[in-house]
Amino acid sequence: MNMKEPCYAGYVATRGIAEYPDGHNLGDRARQILGSGVRAGFVPMNANKAYWFVVFNSSGEKLTNVDLVRKEALDYVRLWPTMITEAINRSPPETLSRKRLADRWMWPVGGPPLYQGGVTLAGDAMHPMTPNLGQGGCCALEDAVVLARSLSKVLVTTDPPAAAWATRSQAQEMQEIELALRSYTEERWRRMLPLAIRSNITGAVLQIDNDFVCSVRNMIISSFVTVDRFLDHTNYDCGSLY
Known part of the structure; x- marks a missing residue:
């Protein structure tokens, strides 16, 4: 289909699933902690597991050794709350992943056709986006519904x-x-272009690497950005199958 390679966003995400055989005390709330050029977050999955991520600015070099991937993530948050470092250390090697985050904006004109000869694209093949809004998988499901209809x-x-x-x-x-x-x-x-741009801008703001600017950012976010406002992009109905 002659699609261009996604554009690297300038930061890397290391993710994992922490295991707590005796249970954790993270509650049932997702949370994100912002730093300067780095952020980390948790999403409890059940009483004994929690998904976590550490996102940090990087030139994008590859790193595949699992031990080094873990060490790198720990180095970025070594002075952060112990619940973060504990989660990283509690993650089995097979749950760790490290990915360069990238996107490709789905312009209506000026690019290669998105369908040809009875073939089209969906999901990340059509519109790879940064995960800052948590909508990648959701949008792929929307694609399936709209395509079927x-x-x-x-x-x-x-x-x-x-x-x-x-x-x-x-x-x-x-x-x-x-x-x-x-x-x-x-x-x-019409759905994906605004969403990809918003996700890209959100990531750029969250990855600011300047202590003073970060303090202003954090004050604005804590004072004016409510959960409802941050998640308003999820209030989307792609319609029924028929």
Whole structure:
């Protein structure tokens, strides 16, 4: 499809799942702690496991050794609350991951076509985005619903399938499918472009590496950014399958 490679956002995320055989005291609330050029967060999964992440500014060099990945994450938060370092140390090696965060904005014009020859894209293949809004997987599910609905308008008829398709030539079939894919991609870019830009800007603000600017940022966030406002992008209905 000749899609460009996603653009590196300038920071890396190390993630893992901490295990607490005797239970943890993290409660049931997700939380995020902001620093200068680094942030960390928790999302309790159940009474004995918690997902965590450490995001830090980086030139993007690769690191695959699990022990070094753990050490690197610990180095960035060594002076932070012990619950963070404890979570990192409690994570089995197989749960650790380290990824360069990147995105590609889904412009409506000026780029390669998002559908061709009856083929289209969905999820990260179409619109990779930084995870700052927590919407990557959600948007992929939205893609599935919108794509199925768009195709159903041309593939599902009230007539028996054999009779319906018998009256169409192969060229007509492909033309109708292409129109459905066009409808799908047009609907999705209207959703995804603003979301990808917002996620990118959010990440840039959260990754500021200047102590004074960070203090101003933290004051503004704590004073004016409510949970409802931060999560308003999740109040989206992509419609039904049919």
